[in-house]
Amino acid sequence: MEDGGEENPNEWPAVSKVVHDCQIYYQNKFPITTTLAWLAYGLRGKELANREFTFINAWGKWYRFQFIKHPSDLMNALKILSPIKIDLGPVYKIPRTRTDTRKTAAANFRNRDEKRAVKHELVFDIDIDVYDDVRSCCQGPQICQECWKFMAIACEIMERTLREDLQLKHILWTFSGRRGIHAWVCDESVRSSSSNQRLKILNAIQKVKSPKDWFNVNFSTDLPHPIKRALNIIKPHFVDIVEKQGLLTTHIDIFMKLLPGAIRTAVEIIFKSCTTPLQKWKVFVAFIQYLNTKAKEKCFLVEMFMLYTCYPKIDGGVSMQINHLLGAPFSVHAKTEKIGIAFDPKKVWHFDLAKVPTVHSLTVQLSDRTPEDNMMVLFYQNAIEVFELFVKEMVVARKRQKAEKIEDQENSTVNSERTQALSITNKTRGSLCLVGRPSTRTPPEEDVRTPGVPKNSAEHAVLELRALRMKFIPKLTTMFPPSKIHPKYRSVNCIKTPTTTPSMIPSIKYSVISEAPPVASPSSSKLATEKIIRLREISRKASLISQVPPVATPSATKLITKKITPPEKISHKT
Template sequence: MPSAEIDVSPEVMLTFYRRLYPFKTIFNWLNHEHAPSRLFTHREFAFTLQGDVYLRYQSFNNADELKKQVCQLNPTRFEIGPVYSARPRDKKTIRAGAFSPQVRELVFDIDMTDYDPIRTCCKDAGICKKCWGFIAAAVHVIDSAIRDEFGYEKLIWVYSGRRGIHLWISDKEAMELTDQQRKSLVGWLTAIHPTAKESSKKPNFRFGGKLPPSLQNALQYLKTIFGELILTEQDCFESEEGYEELLQYISDSRTVESLRTKWEDSPSRSSEDKWNDLLRIASSRPNLIPALEDVIIQYTYPRLDAEVSKHRNHLLKAPFCIHPKTGRVCVPLDVTSIDKFDPEGVPTVGQLLQELDAIGREEGAAISHSDWEKTSLKPYVDLLDRHSQGLMDEVRKEKRKDDVSW
C-alpha cells in the first residue's frame, strides 16, 4: 500500500475531522431523534490523544459541540460509552452513588486474532479476503440468532478498520438490559472461549449427548460453508499438525490409527480428501457423526470477546474513526453482502483526502462540512443514515401511542 494511504499524521486527521467525519450521522444514530435527548447529552465519549493520553467522561449537548471538541483535541480515535444518570462531564461534582450507567447499546466484538489457532492464511494483525470468511460466518450466525431468538431488529455491523467487526444493537429493550442480563445473553451465544488457551482436548458442546438449540440452528448454516472455508481456502488439515488436531475428535483409537497411517503414507492428500475419508467411515458408523459436527462447530462457530458485551460501561470505538495502523475507516457494513466484503478495499483516510483534492481541482469547490458526500465514504454514511432513520421512526411511533393514550 502506498505510504500516502497510511499517513495518519495530526494534520491529516484534523482535515478528516473537519471535512469528512459525519458527526450529524453519529448524533442521529445515538440520539434516536433530531432534538437532543438524554441518549446523547448524557452519553460518555472518550478520546485517545496523541501520545496515548486517554480522556474519559466527556459529554456534549449536540453534534456541533462534539465536532468542535474533536477538532480541538484532534484525537487518534474516540470511543462511545453508555448513557449515564447524569452528564459525564459533571462526574466530579456528583456524589459517587448518583452516577451510574443507565442504558447502552448491546455490543459484540469479533476479532480475527481469536481465529489464529485455526486460520492458515494470515496471523496476528494480518487479514485478507480468505480469512474474512471466518468473520462473515460469525456475522451470519450472530445476526440470525439475535433476530430470531431475541427478536431484536436494530442491528448495525461496523468493520473495526483492521482485523475485526463490531455489532451495535439499538432496540430499546436491548439498550435497557442489565449487566447480568447481558452476561446471560452472551453466555447463551458463546460456545468457544477464545481467551482460553487452545488445547488438544476436544470441546464439549453437548448436554446429554445433544447439541443445545442455539448450536443446532447455527450448525445447519455452518455445514454449508465448512467445505469452502475450512477444507478449500484454509486447507486446515493438510499438514501433520492440522490433521492431528482433527483426529483428536475421533474417540475410536482403531479408526484414528487407520486414518493416521493412510495420511502419513499419502502426504499429498488435501484437507478435502481427508474429510471425505472420515465421511466414508461415518456413513457406516453413525456414532461418528456427532464428532464431525463438533469439528464443524469448533472451526467455524463465532469466537466472541464476551467481556465487551457483558458490561454497560464498556467503551467501543466509534464508527468512521480511522485505524492508526492501517489508515482505514471503520465503516458500517450491509449484512446481506458481508460475504463479498474485502477489508483491503475499505477507503483509507489518505484516499479520501486525495478524492477531495481531485474534486476541488476540478470544480474549484469551496470547503463544505459534509464533503463525505463527494467521496467513496458516501455509501457507508448513507447506510448508517438509513439505519438511524429506522430508529427515529420507532421513537415517533412510540410518541404517537403516548399521545393517543392521553
C-alpha cells in the same frame, strides 16, 4: 482529561501528516449529524448530553469524559483536541469528570449511584486473531480476504440468531478498521440491561464457553434448531475453508487432540493414505458416516468440527461491561489509519477489504486529486448510506414506540377513571334518598324500556320520572330546598292521574316524584280522579254554606238554595 502517551520528536513529521488528514476528514467527511441523531435516539438530546466521548490523539493521549450537547460542541472538540480516534462510552445518570473515578474521595462514594453508567448498546466484538488455531493465511491482527470468510460466517450466524431467536431489530454492523467486526445492538430492551442480563444473552448465543467444549456437548439423537441453522450457514463454505486454510495438514495436531481415543487411532491410520486436506476431510466424513450405520448412538464429530472451526468467537468482556469504550462507527483506527465503516449484513460476502478507505485517500479526494469514481470513495459513500438508513429506521421506530407508550398510558388512565366512575355510580344509585320520605325501591334506568308497557300510559310516565330522578334530583335538591315548595305540589294524587304523559313531565315538580307509588295502574288512577272531583265539590259547597247569614228571608233562601244546588251528575251521590 489526559491519560498516558508521550510525544516522540522523531515521529513528528509522520504524526503531523496523520493529524492534518484527520482534521480534514473529521471536519468535512465524518457524519457528525447522523452520528448524533443515532446517539440521541429521538429524545432531543436528553441521552446525548450524558453520553461519554473519548478522544485519542496521535501520541496516544486520552481525553475521557467529554460530553456533547450539540453538533457544534463536537466540531469544537475535534478542532481543539485533534483526535485520531473517537471512542464511545456509556450513558451516565449525570455527566462525570475524571475526578469522579478516584475512590478515595468521600463525596464520590456518596454520589456513586448518581454518577453510574445506566445505558450502553449491547456490542458483540469478533476479532480475527481468535481464529489463529484454524487459519494459516495470516496470524495476529492481520486480515485478508480468505480470513474474511470467518467474519462473514460469524456475521450471518449472529444476524439470524439476534433477529430470529432474541427478536432484536436494530443492529448496526461495522468493520473495526483493523482486525474484526462489531455488532451494535440498539434496541431499548438491551441498552438498559445490566451486566448479568448481558451475560445471559451472551451465553445464549455462544452455547459453549470455549470452542473446544463443542466436543463435550451431548447432542443425543438430534441437534437443536439454532445449531442446525448455524451448520446450514457453515456447510456451503466449509470445504473451501478446509482446502484454503489447510485445516487437516497445518493444524493436524490440534484436530487429532479433539477426537476421542479409539476414533483418533483409526483416523490416524486412514490419513496415512491421503495427501491433501480435501482428501483427508472427505475420508473423515465417510468414516463417521460408516460408524453411524453401525453404532446405536449417532456420532456428531463432523458437525462438532465445523462448529469448532467457524462458529462465532465473541469477546465476552466487551459485551458484558456496560462502561466499556469502543471505537465509534466511521472513526479512524489509529494503527491502520483505516475508517471503521458500516456495512450491510446481507452483503457481507461481497465486502472487499481492499476497498476500505484510509483517511489519506479521502483527504486526497477532497483536494480534487482523486476522481469521484475512485473505488475507496464509492465504498465509503455506500457505507454512509447504510448508516443513514439504519439511523432513520431506528429513530422512526423509537418515536413510534414512544407514541404508542403514551397512548397506552392515556388509555389505561381513561379506563381506570371510567371504572372508578362506574363503581361510584353503582354505590350512590342504591343510597340516593328522595325529597320527602326515602324510597323503598330504586328501579334501574333500563326499566323505562320495559317491553309491554304502553308509551303514553301512567306506568310509563312513572318509570320515566324515576329515571329522571336519578339524573336531576341532586341538582334540584340544591336549587329548591323542600321548605320552599308549596304543599299542593306534594300531593300524592297528582301522579296518579291517567292524563299524565311524558310531554307533561318537565312541568311536574320534583317533590311529587319523591312520593310516587311503585306502580300506578289505570283503574286506580280513575278512582283517584273521581275522589278528587267529589272532594273538591264538597269543599266548595261547604264554603258557600258557611257564608249564609243567621236570618234568611224567603227570597234570600230561595236565592241561596238555587245557588248551592249541586250539578246533576253528582246530585244523586250527595
